[in-house]
Amino acid sequence: MEMEDLVQKKLRSIFNDNNIIFDKSRFAGGLTNYNYIMNINGTEYVIRQPGAMTNLMINRKKEKFNEKIAAKLGINSECVYFDEVSGIKISLFIKNSKNIAKVDPCCHKNLKAVSALMKRIHSSGEQLANSFDWTIELDKYERIIQELNGDFFFDYTVLKNQLIDFMEKNIKNTISVPCHNDTVPENFLVGPNGKTYLVDWEYSGMNDPSWDVAAYILESKLNSKAIQYLLLDYYGKFPSLEEILKIKCYMAAQDLLWMVWAMVRHYSGDDFLDxxxxxYERFQKNVNAIRIWPEYSIADMIKNISSTIAF
Structure with a gap:
C-alpha cells in the first residue's frame, strides 16, 4: 500500500469516519517527512506522512518514547496518535503558531527563547531512550547508500576521515544530556501567547548539548552578532576556545551527516541532489578551514561558496 493511502486508511480508522479524505492542501513543511494540517470534526491536526526510506533511518519506538519526555516537559505539541511501524503521526496543531524560521531566527527575542528552551531540555535530567552518535548515524546512512548502489563524492572518504581524526585529537570534554539533535528554526514554534515549542523529535537522543547550539546557528544562518548573543545567553559567558572549536566541528559534522542523509533520499528517488x-560544498570548505586556521570564525563557516563538485 502506498504511504499516502495508508495515511488515509489510518485517519478513517482513528476518527471512525470512512468519508475522511487525506487532504494535502495545507502543507506544514518537512524534509524527513511531509506534514499537513487538516481540520477533522472542527479540530486542526498536523498529519505526518513519513518520507522515503525513513523506516531504515529512524527508530520510531525510541522516537515515541522521547516524544513523551518532551510532552512531559511541556515543550512539544500534543501527540494523539503514533504508529511505531509506519511512522505516521497525528498531533494537535498549535493554533496561530508560526515557526521561528518564518518569524525571524536572528532577532534577540527569538534567540533568547531558543536558548531558554534548549537549556531547559539539556538541564532536565531526563534520560532519553537512546544516544545520538553522529558517526554511528553516518555509518548507517552509508550502508543504505551502498545497498542502493549509490556513489559518494570523489573526496568523501578522505575529508570524512580528516574531520573524524581532527575531532578525536581536539574534542575531549563532552557530556551526555537529552538533546533534540535537529534544532532547525522550522522546528521551533511560537504560539499566540508567546510560548515556544520544539517539535519533531525523531533524531532526539542523549548527546553533547553543543550539538543543538551548533545546529541552530548553522541552520538559521545566524550573523556574527546573533551568534555572539546566542552563545552568551546559552552559556552564560563567552565559551572557551575549546567549546568554540567543538561547535565548529559539530557544524562541519552536521553538513556531512545531513548530506549523506540527503543522498539516501536522492538514491531512493526524491529530488535532493541540489x-x-x-x-557537501560547505563541508569541503569548512573541514579544511578548521584544521588549518584556528581563527576561522563560526560566522565564516555558515557562508557558502560556489563551485562545481562531482561524485
Missing amino acids: YCCFR
Whole structure:
C-alpha cells in the first residue's frame, strides 16, 4: 500500500469516519517527512506522512518514547496518535503558531527563547531512550547508500576521515544530556501567547548539548552578532576556545551527516541532489578551514561558496 493511502486508511480508522479524505492542501513543511494540517470534526491536526526510506533511518519506538519526555516537559505539541511501524503521526496543531524560521531566527527575542528552551531540555535530567552518535548515524546512512548502489563524492572518504581524526585529537570534554539533535528554526514554534515549542523529535537522543547550539546557528544562518548573543545567553559567558572549536566541528559534522542523509533520499528517488551538493560544498570548505586556521570564525563557516563538485 502506498504511504499516502495508508495515511488515509489510518485517519478513517482513528476518527471512525470512512468519508475522511487525506487532504494535502495545507502543507506544514518537512524534509524527513511531509506534514499537513487538516481540520477533522472542527479540530486542526498536523498529519505526518513519513518520507522515503525513513523506516531504515529512524527508530520510531525510541522516537515515541522521547516524544513523551518532551510532552512531559511541556515543550512539544500534543501527540494523539503514533504508529511505531509506519511512522505516521497525528498531533494537535498549535493554533496561530508560526515557526521561528518564518518569524525571524536572528532577532534577540527569538534567540533568547531558543536558548531558554534548549537549556531547559539539556538541564532536565531526563534520560532519553537512546544516544545520538553522529558517526554511528553516518555509518548507517552509508550502508543504505551502498545497498542502493549509490556513489559518494570523489573526496568523501578522505575529508570524512580528516574531520573524524581532527575531532578525536581536539574534542575531549563532552557530556551526555537529552538533546533534540535537529534544532532547525522550522522546528521551533511560537504560539499566540508567546510560548515556544520544539517539535519533531525523531533524531532526539542523549548527546553533547553543543550539538543543538551548533545546529541552530548553522541552520538559521545566524550573523556574527546573533551568534555572539546566542552563545552568551546559552552559556552564560563567552565559551572557551575549546567549546568554540567543538561547535565548529559539530557544524562541519552536521553538513556531512545531513548530506549523506540527503543522498539516501536522492538514491531512493526524491529530488535532493541540489541539497546534497549545497551541504557537501560547505563541508569541503569548512573541514579544511578548521584544521588549518584556528581563527576561522563560526560566522565564516555558515557562508557558502560556489563551485562545481562531482561524485
